[in-house]
Amino acid sequence: MIGGGDALPLRARGLIGDTATAALVAADGTIDWWCPTRFDAPAALFRLLDPGGGAVRAGPSGPPRAGVQSYGDRDNVLHTTLQAGNGAELEVTDFFPWFHDSPGGRIVRILEARRGSVDVEVDVVPGSAFGPARDISSWSEGMAFDGVVVRTGHPFDQRTSRLQLHAGERAVVTIDGPKSKATPLRVDDAFDLLDRTTTAWRSHLGPLTYAGPYREAVERSLLALKALTYGQTGTVVAAATTSLPEHVGSERNWDYRYAWIRDASLAIDASYDAGLTEESERFSEWLGGVLRGAELPLRPVFSVDGEPLEGGETELALAGWRRSQPVRVGNGAEHHLQLDFYADLVSGIHVEQMRDANSAVERMWPQLARMTDWLAEAWQQPDRGIWEIRSEPRHLVSSKLACWYALDRMAELAAARNPLDLDAFGWRTASREIVAWLERHGLAADGGLRADPSVADRADGYLSQVAWRSPWPLDHRIVTKTVDRTLQQLSVGPFVYRYLPDSDDGLPSGEGAFLACSFWAVEALARLGRWEEAHERMEALVTFSGPLGLLPEEADPISGDFLGNLPQALSHLALVQAALALAEGPT
Missing domain, CATH: 1.50.10.10 (Glycosyltransferase)
Known part of the structure; x- marks a missing residue:
């Protein structure tokens, strides 16, 4: 079930980016704004501006509920913690791999069950250029629409991919834009990208001389x-x-x-x-x-x-x-x-x-x-x-x-x-x-x-x-x-x-x-x-x-x-x- 959009207040969103484009991630795990390739390109995900707009949500099964969002220490890596039933908890870590002005245009979403067992849904509303996508297909591990590719490692039933994670288990979802040559991403490789991206953001702040109270x-x-x-x-x-x-x-x-x-x-x-x-x-x-x-x-x-x-x-x-x-x-x-x-x-x-x-x-x-x-x-x-x-x-x-x-x-x-x-x-x-x-x-x-x-x-x-x-x-x-x-x-x-x-x-x-x-x-x-x-x-x-x-x-x-x-x-x-x-x- 898709969330995001104007059901949530505007402030209930975090930004991720790679110095080519950016995406907004709502506090319920829905990416409801993303313009592939560059900032001023036509949006593929735009539920932010229309209830029928394109979006990709990753979260516990059932109706979307807002969680708690935070950034990592001195980086642009966004963490969204979502509560599931029976005290279970899912963390979604969102980022664009970025290594100092080397944008790849790929959104990486690492899903981790922090507590208990979590039934996870990845829901997709295919969008393209501020409208509905026309060329939509799915296969055993993902979905593609008008050049955008969403990989979950699991099949899609209609427009939802389902998986179950037990405490400590992880999975990776990737979203690639048109003309991307990216291949499926293993969990270990996703964490390697995460480490390199975190290092790059922190090194960007390395020369900062301000030491005041703010x-x-x-x-x-x-x-x-x-x-x-x-x-x-x-x-x-x-x-x-x-x-x-x-x-x-x-x-x-x-x-x-x-x-x-x-x-x-x-x-x-x-x-x-x-x-x-x-x-x-x-x-x-x-x-x-x-x-x-x-x-x-x-x-x-x-x-x-x-x-x-x-x-x-x-x-x-x-x-x-x-x-x-x-x-x-x-x-x-x-x-x-x-x-x-x-x-x-x-x-x-x-x-x-x-x-x-x-x-x-x-x-x-x-x-x-x-x-x-x-x-x-x-x-x-x-x-x-x-x-x-x-x-x-x-x-x-x-x-x-x-x-x-x-x-x-x-x-x-x-x-x-x-x-x-x-x-x-x-x-x-x-x-x-x-x-x-x-x-x-x-x-x-x-x-x-x-x-x-x-x-x-x-x-x-x-x-x-x-x-x-x-x-x-x-x-x-x-x-x-x-x-x-x-x-x-x-x-x-x-x-x-x-x-x-x-x-x-x-x-x-x-x-x-x-x-x-x-x-x-x-x-x-x-x-x-x-x-x-x-x-x-x-x-x-x-x-x-x-x-x-x-x-x-x-x-x-x-x-x-x-x-x-x-x-x-x-x-x-x-x-x-x-x-x-x-x-x-x-x-």
């Missing part, structure tokens, strides 16, 4: 980010999923299985600051490839291989998570003018990287200079900003502040690289013009920054970043008032919304609190020296992530439900930077 949360975030990285090109996808709603029942459902320049840039910065400098260089290489020959303005989002998205958004005939429609493939933000991410792009550049003539950063300097020349004029345009508003572009204070930072930072880097660089003078001039605009048009009545030059004086969750990206000193009234008004208007407990619920972004109102904004508030408070407030919020947010340490895009502050795509790279990046900021002060 070490486990930082490790889990860095592991999630690596699982969301497309190893072939080195970029990070925004999330593993599409169309999980920001508000249940609404149309705020987006496809995040692509690479945003913003996320890739922040990943450079977070990895570098956390000590994972080699990983930071990989992200830089992808970004350099995007910049080379790119037209300006830069597109905000690309495919995982660095190519422009084509075709806009397509709506699929699926029910959606808890009837939240539409279910989308593709992302219409590909043609947005977004001016904020240029700040993130240059934030990940460090002077010491430019001292190496062979570094990815130094190699892309001509493209960065050309981009900054363009930005020195383009900052005056209205845009859709970080929030990708679907209404008409407007003059967003967040985007102006980001442009100031990008120009100012590039002027600093140019001067450090070559004190006689004349580009720095022009970029400084443009940055001063932005400061004048901000002080003339961007201030609310209380003296803090507002979302836009309207009469409403609304706060914007992004503007907490004024505490570290600002033309004013930390103790300046504009900085302190901006942070205070953001928390006063947008905060519910430790959670911070992007903007007020009735703000016009071109969509029906209503969504959850934005987790990246919540961590930006933590970082802002830390930089202002308000350590107790910052730690109180951080501890609550880390607790919210649950035992698996995974973060979605948004949260319902009242129910504690996960909202939006899962896991969300931006949320984890913001957690890492907040933890690093807190490490600078008392614990």
Whole structure:
């Protein structure tokens, strides 16, 4: 009997991945999300978005029941413990074999009876490309459908394979994608793959220098980010999923299985600051490839291989998570003018990287200079900003502040690289013009920054970043008032919304609190020296992530439900930077 889907809360899932694609495993042993071959491929297992969608469950016979999930020590190996009748217990260990950017595309599921005798069922709903599979066959040891092969070592009756395990006995289930040449896997070989995979994940964290009080949360975030990285090109996808709603029942459902320049840039910065400098260089290489020959303005989002998205958004005939429609493939933000991410792009550049003539950063300097020349004029345009508003572009204070930072930072880097660089003078001039605009048009009545030059004086969750990206000193009234008004208007407990619920972004109102904004508030408070407030919020947010340490895009502050795509790279990046900021002060 198949489980998973929206009968379980979104948070009742763990992620496994191999730096090519990823899968979500529900707490009842059902894999209800998997896109074979790569993150943005059509899904074969997608019960997450439709009750008739493809899925593979391994668990005790009878109706599915949620168990307890945990990760191994410093790895992305997921353990699900399921209770059977008469006190028996089954553990399902799920992983993709992974040995440092060598994805094989195979899901391995090790089944072990921990106590008693367990009648095990492996149930399959064959799916293909967000629809039912057409070419389905089975044989003595497995089932195949549209190129996907499920091996259990036992025959299938209809779409269920049954076996019995006594205490201490183990069995292996494998799921292989199209074009795989994988062969049946013995139990001993599965454990060899498990050991090698565990070693690889732990060695990925080996260079980590962070030693603060949130070490486990930082490790889990860095592991999630690596699982969301497309190893072939080195970029990070925004999330593993599409169309999980920001508000249940609404149309705020987006496809995040692509690479945003913003996320890739922040990943450079977070990895570098956390000590994972080699990983930071990989992200830089992808970004350099995007910049080379790119037209300006830069597109905000690309495919995982660095190519422009084509075709806009397509709506699929699926029910959606808890009837939240539409279910989308593709992302219409590909043609947005977004001016904020240029700040993130240059934030990940460090002077010491430019001292190496062979570094990815130094190699892309001509493209960065050309981009900054363009930005020195383009900052005056209205845009859709970080929030990708679907209404008409407007003059967003967040985007102006980001442009100031990008120009100012590039002027600093140019001067450090070559004190006689004349580009720095022009970029400084443009940055001063932005400061004048901000002080003339961007201030609310209380003296803090507002979302836009309207009469409403609304706060914007992004503007907490004024505490570290600002033309004013930390103790300046504009900085302190901006942070205070953001928390006063947008905060519910430790959670911070992007903007007020009735703000016009071109969509029906209503969504959850934005987790990246919540961590930006933590970082802002830390930089202002308000350590107790910052730690109180951080501890609550880390607790919210649950035992698996995974973060979605948004949260319902009242129910504690996960909202939006899962896991969300931006949320984890913001957690890492907040933890690093807190490490600078008392614990």
